[in-house]
Amino acid sequence: MSSAAFFDLDRTLWACSGEKAFAVHQFRQGKLGITQVGGVIYQYLLYELGLIDNIDILKRRVLRALFAGEAVAPYVETYTAHFHQHLSQSLFPKMLDCVRSHQSAGDKVVIVSAALDFIVSPVAELLQTDDWFASRLEVSNHLFSGEVLGSIPYGQAKASIVKDYADKHGLDLAQCHAYGDHWEDRYMLAAVGHPVAVNPGRSLAQLAQRQQWLTLDLPSPI
Numbered sequence: 117m118s119s120a121a122f123f124d125l126d127r128t129l130w131a132c133s134g135e136k137a138f139a140v141h142q143f144r145q146g147k148l149g150i151t152q153v154g155g156v157i158y159q160y161l162l163y164e165l166g167l168i169d170n171i172d173i174l175k176r177r178v179l180r181a182l183f184a185g186e187a188v189a190p191y192v193e194t195y196t197a198h199f200h201q202h203l204s205q206s207l208f209p210k211m212l213d214c215v216r217s218h219q220s221a222g223d224k225v226v227i228v229s230a231a232l233d234f235i236v237s238p239v240a241e242l243l244q245t246d247d248w249f250a251s252r253l254e255v256s257n258h259l260f261s262g263e264v265l266g267s268i269p270y271g272q273a274k275a276s277i278v279k280d281y282a283d284k285h286g287l288d289l290a291q292c293h294a295y296g297d298h299w300e301d302r303y304m305l306a307a308v309g310h311p312v313a314v315n316p317g318r319s320l321a322q323l324a325q326r327q328q329w330l331t332l333d334l335p336s337p338i
Contacts, residue, residue, distance in 0.1 A: 119291035120246075121218040122278050122304060123211075125229035125236060127297040128314045129243075130206040131336045134235040137206075139182075141198055148182075155181030171300075172268050175230070179253065184262025188255055192234045199238045207239075208334050211295070211314070215243050218293065224285065228277050228304065230270040249277050275303035295332075296320075305329065 126133045142148045159177045183191075218225050227248040229236050236250040251268045254261040267273045274296075282289050290309035296302075299319045305311035306327075313324040313331045324331050 118222065118224065118285070118287055119293070120224035120226055120281070120285070120287050121215070121293040121295070122226050122228050122281075122308065123215070123294075124274075124296040124298070124301050124304070124314075125227055125231055125239060128295050128301075129208065129211050129215075129227070129239065130203070131208060131334075131338065132203065132206045134203060134231050134239075137203060138195055138198060138235065141202075142194070147194075152182050171270060175251070175268055175270075176264055179232075179251070179264060180262035182262075183253060183260040186260045188258055188260055191260070195234055196238055204238075204242065205338055208314075208337055210332065210334050212243075214295070215245075219244070223293070224287070226281060228269050228274050230268050230274075247281070271300040272303045274301065275307045278304055278307045299323075 123129050126135075139148065143153070156178050159174060159181060215225055224246040225243065227236055227240050227243075227245055227250075229248070229250050231250055233250040233252045236248050240248040249269050252265045254263045254265050267276075269277055278292075278294065279289070281287070282292065288309075289307060292308040293310040293312060294301075294305050294308040295312045295314050296305055297314045297316055297320070299317055301313075302320060302323055305313065305324075311324075311327075311329045313320050313329055315334055316324055316331060321331065323329075
């Protein structure tokens with residue numbers, strides 16, 4: 117059976133959060149309105165107060181505040197240019213080598229990220245991955261509705277994607293690799309035979325040590 121390597125994106129393949137970096141860029145360019153910024157701050161305040169106890173709900177509300185009614189084309193075009201000019205420099209050289217190594221070995225390379233589809237797409241194109249999974253925003257009449265289609269690839273949902281992908285493509289999960297940095301990536305890492313914690317936070321680092329998972333500590337490329 118063939119195998120695959122599944123990669124988280126933010127702080128795993130690159131040293132940033134793509135969505136946050138782009139939001140900062142948009143804010144500096146004056147392209148985020150006060151209503152949008154206020155809506156996001158309000159949702160995070162509710163989360164910090166414990167009035168939202170689910171990351172999935174928080175992300176959906178934040179995306180609604182940011183994107184509802186916004187034209188698709190300007191966002192995608194602006195982000196794509198920003199990616200090629202700036203964010204592509206955030207990719208870890210070691211992880212680029214890792215991707216190429218898996219590709220040379222004949223493994224499928226798949227990105228599994230909770231980031232937005234237009235954030236993940238150019239990374240997948242640049243790396244020539246076989247597949248990618250992301251949070252997909254609903255589009256109607258060339259406008260974002262602000263709603264997310266389907267599940268957000270986060271936490272246990274990532275593990276489900278990996279398992280379903282393996283079933284669909286006849287992959288042996290025991291031979292597959294997975295790379296992630298966040299505590300919530302533990303489900304995806306535990307689903308494969310070769311998990312790798314990349315610059316893990318404290319909780320994931322402790323789990324990786326207990327489980328004897330490989331750990332990579334990478335310097336920032338920028």
